[in-house]
Amino acid sequence: MEEERQNIYKISRTIKRRESTLYNALRSIYEDSIFVGEISQLWPELPLLANLRCGLWYSPKFHSNCYFKSTDGHTNNLSFSTSRLNLHVALLAGQRGGCMIVDSTRKGKRFPDSMSKTIPIWTCVLNRAIFIYRARMEISDSPENESATSNAHDSLGQLSSGWDCSLHLPLWVSETEKAMIEKRLEGWTNELEASGADIASIALSLRKPLRPLWISQKTVIWLNEVPEYDSWDFTPIILVSASSADGTFQHRTTSEFSWKYIAGAGDDEESWSRGLSPDLFWKHAHDIISSGPDVCNQKIANIVEKDRVGRAQRGENAPQVSVKPSKNLGTTSKFPTGEPLVLDNGTVADGEKISDDHHISFLGSTNIAVGKSQLAMEVPSAYCILNCDRESLSGSLDNPDMYLHLPIVDSKIDRFSLLSNLPSALKFAKSQLRKGKTLLICCSNGKDISICISLAILTSFYDEAGHFDEGKSFSETRISKLDLRRRLVFICKYAVNARPSRGNLKQVFACLSGGCNPCVS
Known part of the structure; x- marks a missing residue:
């Protein structure tokens, strides 16, 4: 019986590897990027950010990126990371009135845990820290309120003048898990304050508290009822899950050839990309997608090698790309702070x-x-x-x-x-x-x-x-x-x-x- 179970497991793994061809992955990313593009046009004023690394594949042009890990939102590993504060995201949202973050997942879920829990925890902890900072500023000039200053953490919801410090989670997160998170919010807020993070700059930038919203391919949006982002009483962090949750593999056909859709295909790029990067993919996306599955591998190899030679000629680091064989794949004196370094030709x-x-x-x-x-x-x-x-x-x-x-x-x-x-x-x-x-x-x-x-x-x-x-x-x-x-x-x-x-x-x-x-x- 055990041997039969192992054989079934090996067969299923073999089938999965056969479906995970390079063309299937890139075609899936391309199809999902159309959805991301449509959503980004609903609020064109809001900057589009990629959650590294998977999200970076799903649009040819991002304003910036961020790094919220799904593991920080896993049920038995809930955490708030002070080494991945992503404060630039809060600053950008404050400056532009909100932002959109793109990610994806292979798990067959509508949203990765980075969007279901990691980012909601992040927005809540930041909101609490901002409220405490503002409360202390308001009462610091009044000697009689010294006790209130020391008890600012206990004043959440009492001194707030419309500043929402509550935890906003999607409906599919259970009440039990929500209670677990809420018990740890104060400790995470203390860790954020102790880290020396520049809460003052965030507090000055944000006019309204941060709040996540979730959009996936199953979300129903009435185009004639899309609200203006600045009409909300919060600063929206719109979480766009690029992949379809109908199944890991779906058979799809075109007039020329058939292919298999892979949910969250951009994940774990080392295992399938064969040296192709998101930037390089989008420079040649139309040519790659129109070429079809039979010649995709060779076309990618040519693109990657041509790029490598070009970088080597420019004196850049350009190591040879090694691909693990797979039986199942088809054939000024100081730079301005925070500003880019413009190279000698003055252009990009x-x-x-x-x-x-x-x-x-x-x-x-x-x-x-x-x-x-x-x-x-x-x-x-x-x-x-x-x-x-x-x-x-x-x-x-x-x-x-x-x-x-x-x-x-x-x-x-x-x-x-x-x-x-x-x-x-x-x-x-x-x-x-x-x-x-x-x-x-x-x-x-x-x-x-x-x-x-x-x-x-x-x-x-x-x-x-x-x-x-x-x-x-x-x-x-x-x-x-x-x-x-x-x-x-x-x-x-x-x-x-x-x-x-x-x-x-x-x-x-x-x-x-x-x-x-x-x-x-």
Whole structure:
């Protein structure tokens, strides 16, 4: 009996792999993107954001992106992450009157857990923190209200002048789970306040409290009754689930060929994309979709290789794309804070705003910037560069003493790669910052390893106010996880695409809490 069960499981897995062809995935994404485009046109004034990474596939043009993890909304793992605060989303929503976030799911559900729980928790915690901040500001000038200031958390719903601090969840989340979440809201709000997040800026930006709304392909919308977004008494965070929930695989036909629809096809791109990126897909979408399933794999291989050669000719990092064989696949001196780095020619592709991946983020008033290694050769020659990519920068550098290459790999590949290289990184950074140099820290994506190294440098050599003190404040105290969390929140305020992995962050903490001595001369 057990053997029969295993055989059935193997057969079902084989069938699933056969259906998950490259063409089926891309055609499914293309079809779902039409729905996303229709919804975005209902409120064209609202910016469209992609929830990384899956959501990034579902539109040719996003205003920005965000990173709300579904795992933070899993029933047995409910959490509010201070390392993924996404405060730029709240600021953008305040400036534009709301925003739309696109994501998808393979699970056969209408919405991923990132939309069902993670984002509703986020909006509620932010609303509570904003209310508490405003309540304290209102009563801080009145000595008789000192007790009210200390009890601001207990005043939710009493001192609020129409500011909604309640938890808004979709109907399919049970009352039991809602009660579980509500019990933890105060603790999460305390964590947000303790993280040092810039609540004041959010409070100034938002005129109305944040509130999620949910739209899927099953949502009935009467076009003659679509409300104006500014008519609501809240700032809408419109959550658009791109995929159909009718089933994981659906047989569909066109006049030329048949294909299978895959719900949430954009998820887990490493397993199916064969080196194709969302940007590259949308540059060639019509050609790919019209080519059909028989020649899709070869066409994608040609597109990816042509792009790789082009990047190599421009001196960018362009490693060969390795595809796992599958039997079942068919044949200025400082950059302005938060602003993109415009390259030497002064233009960007198609005259559009440069993408978030091409930002070099300057960390406040410090002399530290982070970004992708491919942009490092474009910075002024006065900058010193700490390159953490696997590949060394191509071309010549005017002053080798201002360049250090540490080929650090992700913690999934080597659990101690970052830890073993951090002492060298800290020593180099200290020597350059002492001289008043501007330090660019770069890695392959500008989101993980470079962020972790900048976190170690800021913690080691800067005080709480962000002033370089050569490690004096570091030597006087023992680093805690809360200290690191506060510094990471500071970094994420400027590097909004930061996505440091847990494994790499653990190596930073291990180094600073006992394994490294960053105060070396």
